[in-house]
Amino acid sequence: MTASAETPSSGPTRAASRPAGSLLYDPKVRSIFFQVALLVAVIAFFAWIVQNTTANLRARNISSGFDFLGNTPGFQTVTTLGTYLMDVSGRAITYLDVLKVGLINTLLVAVLGVVTATVVGFVIGVFRLSSNSVLYGFSTIYVELLRNTPLLLQIFFWYFAALRAPWVPDARGRVSFFWDSFHFNITGLYGPYPLPQPGFDATLWAVALGVALTVVMRWWARRRQDATGKQFPIFWGAVGLIVGLPLLVFLLTGSPLRWEAANFVEDGPVLRRGFQKGSGMLLIPELIALWLALSLYTAAFIAEIVRAGILAVNKGQTEAAHALGISQGKNLRLVVIPQALRVIIPPLTSQYLNITKNSSLAVAIAYPDFFSQVQISLNQTGRAIELIVIAMLVYLTFSLITSAFMNYVNSRMKLVER
Amino acid sequence: MTSSPHAPRSVAYVRTEDAPILPPPANTTGLYGWARRNFLDSMTDFSDVGSSVRSILMILLTVFLLWFGVSQIWGLIRFVLVDGVWSNPTGARREACLTEAQGGLLPNGSPVGACWPYVAANAKLFIYGRYPAAELWRPNLVFLLLGLGLVWTLWSRMPYRKLGAALMLVVFPMVAFVLLTGAGLSAPKTFWYVWPLATAVLLGLGWMGRRGIGGEAVAAFSGAFWGIGLFLAYILVFALAATTDWGLTQVTTRDWGGLLVTLVVALTGITASLPLGILLALGRRSTLPAVKILSVAFIEFWRGVPLITVLFMSSVMLPLFLPPGTSFNDLLRALIGVTLFASAYMAEVVRGGLQAIPKGQTEGAQSLGLSFWETTRLIVLPQALTLVIPGIVNTFIGLFKDTTLVSIIGMFDLLGQVSSTFADSSWATPVTRPTGYLVVAAIFFVFCFLMSRYSMSMEKKLRRGHAR
Numbered sequence: 001m002t003a004s005a006e007t008p009s010s011g012p013t014r015a016a017s018r019p020a021g022s023l024l025y026d027p028k029v030r031s032i033f034f035q036v037a038l039l040v041a042v043i044a045f046f047a048w049i050v051q052n053t054t055a056n057l058r059a060r061n062i063s064s065g066f067d068f069l070g071n072t073p074g075f076q077t078v079t080t081l082g083t084y085l086m087d088v089s090g091r092a093i094t095y096l097d098v099l100k101v102g103l104i105n106t107l108l109v110a111v112l113g114v115v116t117a118t119v120v121g122f123v124i125g126v127f128r129l130s131s132n133s134v135l136y137g138f139s140t141i142y143v144e145l146l147r148n149t150p151l152l153l154q155i156f157f158w159y160f161a162a163l164r165a166p167w168v169p170d171a172r173g174r175v176s177f178f179w180d181s182f183h184f185n186i187t188g189l190y191g192p193y194p195l196p197q198p199g200f201d202a203t204l205w206a207v208a209l210g211v212a213l214t215v216v217m218r219w220w221a222r223r224r225q226d227a228t229g230k231q232f233p234i235f236w237g238a239v240g241l242i243v244g245l246p247l248l249v250f251l252l253t254g255s256p257l258r259w260e261a262a263n264f265v266e267d268g269p270v271l272r273r274g275f276q277k278g279s280g281m282l283l284i285p286e287l288i289a290l291w292l293a294l295s296l297y298t299a300a301f302i303a304e305i306v307r308a309g310i311l312a313v314n315k316g317q318t319e320a321a322h323a324l325g326i327s328q329g330k331n332l333r334l335v336v337i338p339q340a341l342r343v344i345i346p347p348l349t350s351q352y353l354n355i356t357k358n359s360s361l362a363v364a365i366a367y368p369d370f371f372s373q374v375q376i377s378l379n380q381t382g383r384a385i386e387l388i389v390i391a392m393l394v395y396l397t398f399s400l401i402t403s404a405f406m407n408y409v410n411s412r413m414k415l416v417e418r
Numbered sequence: 419m420t421s422s423p424h425a426p427r428s429v430a431y432v433r434t435e436d437a438p439i440l441p442p443p444a445n446t447t448g449l450y451g452w453a454r455r456n457f458l459d460s461m462t463d464f465s466d467v468g469s470s471v472r473s474i475l476m477i478l479l480t481v482f483l484l485w486f487g488v489s490q491i492w493g494l495i496r497f498v499l500v501d502g503v504w505s506n507p508t509g510a511r512r513e514a515c516l517t518e519a520q521g522g523l524l525p526n527g528s529p530v531g532a533c534w535p536y537v538a539a540n541a542k543l544f545i546y547g548r549y550p551a552a553e554l555w556r557p558n559l560v561f562l563l564l565g566l567g568l569v570w571t572l573w574s575r576m577p578y579r580k581l582g583a584a585l586m587l588v589v590f591p592m593v594a595f596v597l598l599t600g601a602g603l604s605a606p607k608t609f610w611y612v613w614p615l616a617t618a619v620l621l622g623l624g625w626m627g628r629r630g631i632g633g634e635a636v637a638a639f640s641g642a643f644w645g646i647g648l649f650l651a652y653i654l655v656f657a658l659a660a661t662t663d664w665g666l667t668q669v670t671t672r673d674w675g676g677l678l679v680t681l682v683v684a685l686t687g688i689t690a691s692l693p694l695g696i697l698l699a700l701g702r703r704s705t706l707p708a709v710k711i712l713s714v715a716f717i718e719f720w721r722g723v724p725l726i727t728v729l730f731m732s733s734v735m736l737p738l739f740l741p742p743g744t745s746f747n748d749l750l751r752a753l754i755g756v757t758l759f760a761s762a763y764m765a766e767v768v769r770g771g772l773q774a775i776p777k778g779q780t781e782g783a784q785s786l787g788l789s790f791w792e793t794t795r796l797i798v799l800p801q802a803l804t805l806v807i808p809g810i811v812n813t814f815i816g817l818f819k820d821t822t823l824v825s826i827i828g829m830f831d832l833l834g835q836v837s838s839t840f841a842d843s844s845w846a847t848p849v850t851r852p853t854g855y856l857v858v859a860a861i862f863f864v865f866c867f868l869m870s871r872y873s874m875s876m877e878k879k880l881r882r883g884h885a886r
Contacts, residue, residue, distance in 0.1 A: 035707070038709060039708055049739045055741075055742050056738045057738065130460070131456065131459060132456065132457055132461075132480060134483050134487075135479070135480065135483060138483045138486075141487065144867065147866075147870075148815075148866035148867050149862050149863055150820070150833065150858075152825070152826075153822060156855060160855075161852050357724035358724065360726045360727065363826060364826055371724070371727065375730070384734040384735055388731050391723075391727050392719075392731070395722060395723045395724055396722040399721070
């Protein structure tokens with residue numbers, strides 16, 4: 001594309017026929033003039049802001065800089081995956097640690113949300129295309145209801161109404177399910193905590209080996225199919241290598257994994273009853289509410305994306321596959337889904353990004369995600385500019401990484417045209 | 419074999435009369451046919467093992483979903499209607515929705531559903547916030563004008579829709595501002611000297627350029643003079659309206675709340691972000707590198723950060739950015755944040771429309787001698803914007819739902835206002851919170867559902883227009 005698309009071209013003949021003042025009409029001169037003017041305006045605007053800000057900070061006696069990151073904050077963070085992974089024993093905790101904990105918690109809820117939303121969204125999306133009225137009706141009501149109410153309201157609903165519903169036992173009681181291995185009460189969901197015993201490393205190595213062998217197997221199966229036309233059951237082979245092999249090793253080494261159940265005290269002083277701190281694995285209700293709200297809300301959008309993607313595959317493709325005698329399942333797997341994915345992936349990317357960005361709503365129910373930690377730190381230190389800049393940069397980085405990754409996937413799946 | 423194209427009539431295998439019209443197969447009509455089409459097809463195939471397993475799974479799934487869906491919907495109906503507390507003859511407060519065991523008036527043992535007396539008592543708060551009771555006609559008038567204006571501009575059968583749209587975009591904001599705030603503000607003296615002068619100079623230069631007075635230099639930039647001049651003139655008229663004393667009591671934005679704030683934030687966000695978004699979309703498609711880079715950076719920055727960080731930025735950092743001593747309205751801060759955020763999304767929507775316009779349109783316009791801005795204004799934008807109306811409505815739905823986030827920075831939008839009543843001990847019951855959430859959900863659902871239906875019908879209409 002050249003500049004002539006937007007500005008009428010002025011060849012040398014036209015320019016020559018004009019008087020000297022026609023420099024004003026020269027597209028090149030005009031474009032340079034406009035760009036310089038715009039840049040000057042933008043730079044002047046930013047300079048004005050910087051000048052005002054420094055004046056304001058001086059007037060209000062606010063110190064600035066990033067030195068506060070090494071200070072010790074005056075608040076504690078709830079025990080979550082973040083605090084568990086960030087071992088700070090033996091030194092004072094700093095604001096930097098606080099932010100890192102938040103970052104891990106954000107990633108945790110984002111990953112959980114992405115996985116759940118994808119699964120639920122694909123299922124609901126397929127239901128939306130079903131000829132079965134019950135499936136169609138259920139999925140339609142689901143999509144309309146969740147898409148048309150605010151996410152924040154849904155978070156509040158799960159946190160304040162559903163997880164604190166009258167039937168939910170208080171901190172001294174519990175409901176148990178899955179053969180007494182999981183328990184639920186108002187303080188969260190408790191499960192057994194895996195404690196690896198000596199010798200567990202072998203199982204981990206077996207997983208790595210299984211993945212490596214799967215890659216080799218896939219490569220070999222492709223080559224064989226190209227050469228002889230014979231197919232190899234890659235999926236079951238992969239299941240055997242990635243699940244079966246480690247399981248075998250695990251059993252052969254004598255099951256070196258102990259499950260520590262959550263410690264529940266039923267008698268003794270009333271205030272000491274209930275689940276004891278630091279035993280078992282705990283999903284705090286804030287995380288559950290945020291996870292449920294984010295994934296169910298986003299699943300409604302993903303369902304519509306999936307539906308549109310499947311509808312976008314020409315019916316002739318399915319019919320041709322049937323005419324070739326390809327079975328229903330293979331038709332779906334080899335013909336419809338690969339083509340539907342091309343339509344699905346770009347909008348799916350932005351939904352994954354939305355989950356990450358929307359996880360910042362955690363601040364409303366005090367789940368210690370990245371933005372909540374930023375906000376608490378902001379209240380404590382008053383370093384508004386620094387902290388908000390950090391927050392924006394972090395989310396921006398998430399966005400850029402996700403879209404770069406998805407662009408790569410998209411380019412791999414793109415239709416190769418003649 | 420004869421080579422004649424018409425076979426003789428006497429041949430035995432040629433029919434001489436029409437075949438009788440048979441009724442459709444019995445299993446495609448009536449109740450059975452309906453059930454077969456809608457349920458049984460997917461679950462009655464037991465011809466082999468695989469199909470049987472699939473059929474059985476389908477039956478289980480259908481039964482489960484039917485049970486789950488019906489029980490949920492029935493639970494909701496029971497909570498809202500059957501068990502809901504409808505009567506409150508004594509004018510009691512929380513006692514109206516508590517059983518006798520809990521210290522209330524309802525008989526023990528009966529399930530308590532939605533607490534409607536609580537909603538009735540707080541309805542004004544939910545809609546207007548703490549807007550003075552004597553002045554409620556003003557927001558009501560704004561709501562009425564808004565409703566009439568929307569019907570006028572959005573319903574395709576109304577006459578003079580363009581005039582309606584122009585009034586809604588230009589005059590309505592001013593009227594709403596004056597009515598809701600009461601106007602009577604004061605502007606610094608220098609404003610009244612500088613602003614009208616600048617406006618007059620720019621408009622004058624634009625006029626001179628069009629008339630060919632002042633030579634090439636003025637003519638070359640007459641479009642820019644004219645555009646910026648009109649913008650300044652609009653601000654001037656707005657400022658005049660805002661500073662005139664209309665005899666209305668002033669109502670500070672701190673007293674606004676509920677649905678009123680939600681609508682103000684959403685509508686301002688969308689109307690202000692549309693022109694900004696158009697400019698950014700044009701900038702992103704520009705061939706001038708500086709313009710393009712700045713537009714891309716702006717769009718990607720705002721799209722890459724969560725709205726909540728933007729709102730925090732506007733509420734905490736914006737006051738620091740302005741000259742010392744400038745005081746800044748809380749609502750305005752949120753509005754600026756929302757507008758900047760929404761304009762980035764709007765820019766992407768508009769860009770989609772711009773990309774859908776064939777290049778031949780631009781080239782045709784240029785071959786007729788139209789300038790870039792004339793081409794954009796007269797040829798490209800009218801087509802592109804019509805194409806993206808559904809996208810704009812969808813952005814609006816998203817923005818409308820996102821206005822709930824302003825409650826996190828301490829403003830009282832609908833959700834914030836309803837949540838604030840949960841702390842009111844005179845209405846503290848176990849059902850208050852669910853009732854409040856239900857009301858908010860119902861209001862948002864109605865608005866968003868109507869908007870999405872409108873966008874779908876527009877989409878259908880547009881597709882029909884383009885399919886030949």
